[in-house]
Amino acid sequence: MSIRGKAYIAGIYEYPKREAADKSLAQLHGMFAKGALEDAGLTYSDVDAYYCAGDAPGLGGISMAEYMGLKLQHIDSTETGGSSYVAHIGHAAAAIAAGKCNVALITLAGKPKSTIKKGGLAMRGFGRGAPEAGFENVWGPSVVNMYGMAAMRHMHQYGTTSEQLAWIKVAASHHAQHNENAQLQNVVTVEDVLNSPMISEPLHRLDCCVITDGGGAMVVVSPEIAKTLDRQCVKVLGHGEAPKHLDGGRVDLTYTGAVWSGEKAFKEAKVKHEDIKYMSIYDSFTITVLETIEDLGFCEKGQGGKYVADGNLISGVGKIPFNTDGGGLCSNHPANRGGMTKVLEAVRQIRHEAHPKVQVADCDIALAHGTGGSIGTRMGSATVILGREDS
Amino acid sequence: MSEKKFKIPVPEINEETQHFWDATAEGKLLIKKCADCNEYHYYPRTICPFCMSDNTEWIQSTGKGTVYTYSVMRRSPVQYCIAYVTLEEGITMMTNLIDIDLDEIKIGMDVQVAFVDTGEGCALPYFTAA
Numbered sequence: 001m002s003i004r005g006k007a008y009i010a011g012i013y014e015y016p017k018r019e020a021a022d023k024s025l026a027q028l029h030g031m032f033a034k035g036a037l038e039d040a041g042l043t044y045s046d047v048d049a050y051y052c053a054g055d056a057p058g059l060g061g062i063s064m065a066e067y068m069g070l071k072l073q074h075i076d077s078t079e080t081g082g083s084s085y086v087a088h089i090g091h092a093a094a095a096i097a098a099g100k101c102n103v104a105l106i107t108l109a110g111k112p113k114s115t116i117k118k119g120g121l122a123m124r125g126f127g128r129g130a131p132e133a134g135f136e137n138v139w140g141p142s143v144v145n146m147y148g149m150a151a152m153r154h155m156h157q158y159g160t161t162s163e164q165l166a167w168i169k170v171a172a173s174h175h176a177q178h179n180e181n182a183q184l185q186n187v188v189t190v191e192d193v194l195n196s197p198m199i200s201e202p203l204h205r206l207d208c209c210v211i212t213d214g215g216g217a218m219v220v221v222s223p224e225i226a227k228t229l230d231r232q233c234v235k236v237l238g239h240g241e242a243p244k245h246l247d248g249g250r251v252d253l254t255y256t257g258a259v260w261s262g263e264k265a266f267k268e269a270k271v272k273h274e275d276i277k278y279m280s281i282y283d284s285f286t287i288t289v290l291e292t293i294e295d296l297g298f299c300e301k302g303q304g305g306k307y308v309a310d311g312n313l314i315s316g317v318g319k320i321p322f323n324t325d326g327g328g329l330c331s332n333h334p335a336n337r338g339g340m341t342k343v344l345e346a347v348r349q350i351r352h353e354a355h356p357k358v359q360v361a362d363c364d365i366a367l368a369h370g371t372g373g374s375i376g377t378r379m380g381s382a383t384v385i386l387g388r389e390d391s
Numbered sequence: 392m393s394e395k396k397f398k399i400p401v402p403e404i405n406e407e408t409q410h411f412w413d414a415t416a417e418g419k420l421l422i423k424k425c426a427d428c429n430e431y432h433y434y435p436r437t438i439c440p441f442c443m444s445d446n447t448e449w450i451q452s453t454g455k456g457t458v459y460t461y462s463v464m465r466r467s468p469v470q471y472c473i474a475y476v477t478l479e480e481g482i483t484m485m486t487n488l489i490d491i492d493l494d495e496i497k498i499g500m501d502v503q504v505a506f507v508d509t510g511e512g513c514a515l516p517y518f519t520a521a
């Protein structure tokens with residue numbers, strides 16, 4: 001059994017704004033759903049499956065089904081943090097392949113930018129009642145110091161440097177200058193990153209992603225539905241997902257769950273690394289990108305620093321460009337969950353609808369990867385490989 | 392920096408972890424060892440995560456270990472160091488390093504547990520230079 005070619009992404013939508021204080025959360029989900037369905041040439045009444053994660057208000061998608069007036073025969077509220085929406089594509093494709101549904105809607109929305117307290121860093125709130133809560137919450141874990149510990153260990157073990165990490169932000173900024181919706185549109189240099197304030201060692205402010213309101217949506221359909229649509233549909237070739245955690249105290253922060261999710265996705269898609277023309281890599285922090293690229297097998301473990309340096313991730317410069325919309329590092333990280341926007345830019349690349357300055361020539365196969373939770377503790381990793389009809 | 396400058400938090404305790412936290416009040420760092428597969432694990436659970444045996448025992452750790460990794464939070468009213476420490480028994484736990492020069496911390500350095508009373512019937516297992 002495989003989902004290769006069993007489902008297509010028919011419609012996408014990304015909210016162009018980065019602030020949404022004047023909208024309700026349900027309103028945003030509904031607007032984005034409408035946007036993606038209109039892109040596909042479909043309506044609410046065509047939807048028979050709905051997928052959402054913890055950012056959706058109410059009871060696991062039922063509240064949103066009611067809000068949008070959806071009549072459903074399949075529902076999935078898999079919550080793996082920012083990687084949820086990448087996982088949802090695999091789940092939707094499997095459900096479609098099994099005959100459970102034909103048109104699956106996936107939405108993401110949030111407003112952290114307009115609700116965050118000015119000047120305060122959001123502490124990572126491990127839920128009360130989580131088995132690890134008593135052994136972690138007392139130590140002042142934040143989003144940044146968790147990723148900081150992963151970066152510190154990677155540097156120690158493999159000689160990775162802050163300069164190499166900075167190149168990831170530099171590449172993202174080169175792409176973001178062409179995205180009129182990006183939160184940060186200025187090109188930055190390695191020195192700019194290193195000279196930005198230290199947040200939690202070894203991560204500087206510019207090693208971190210942006211905080212934005214907004215979100216987006218996607219519509220995944222069966223091959224039969226795809227054939228009836230005028231819009232170019234993008235084929236789902238493969239998917240993999242895996243949680244990674246602290247393994248009973250056998251802690252290793254130098255790799256991510258991408259070692260498992262990536263291998264599964266490549267195997268299902270029946271493609272090789274050299275077939276990938278574009279990659280969207282989850283970029284909550286620079287270190288997230290570096291470890292993920294290694295774990296997906298684009299270079300040897302520990303060689304990520306050398307791989308990302310000297311502009312190798314920049315479109316038109318390096319081997320495989322990444323995050324040509326500017327990614328979470330510069331453009332958008334809606335609801336603190338970057339998985340959705342990773343897939344959206346991969347779809348644009350395959351449709352040849354990315355900005356002309358960053359469009360990859362003949363982009364027939366692309367990869368999108370999501371990371372949720374924290375690489376400093378426990379995470380959900382999800383990878384999808386997408387292609388043109390002829391791929 | 393011999394005195395702590397931030398409020399000592401109180402851990403969330405449940406039925407399964409009460410014994411661990413009771414022991415901290417006596418200055419003991421307890422970890423779990425499986426009597427069937429002989430593996431230590433952390434945080435402590437009733438059932439061994441490596442072999443599913445429920446034959447797990449509380450063992451007092453030596454409280455000695457080395458820094459696996461760390462990160463000093465600089466953008467905070469009180470700068471502090473979060474860390475993972477690998478105990479002599481081989482398992483790694485999250486903690487804070489205290490009473491230590493934040494600029495002198497290194498991966499691999501020897502550390503030992505240093506309990507600080509929460510005032511709520513238990514103490515937190517911080518670590519400091521050995």
Ligand SMILES: [Zn+2]
Pocket residue numbers: 425426427428429430439440441442443444
């Ligand atoms: Zn065991």
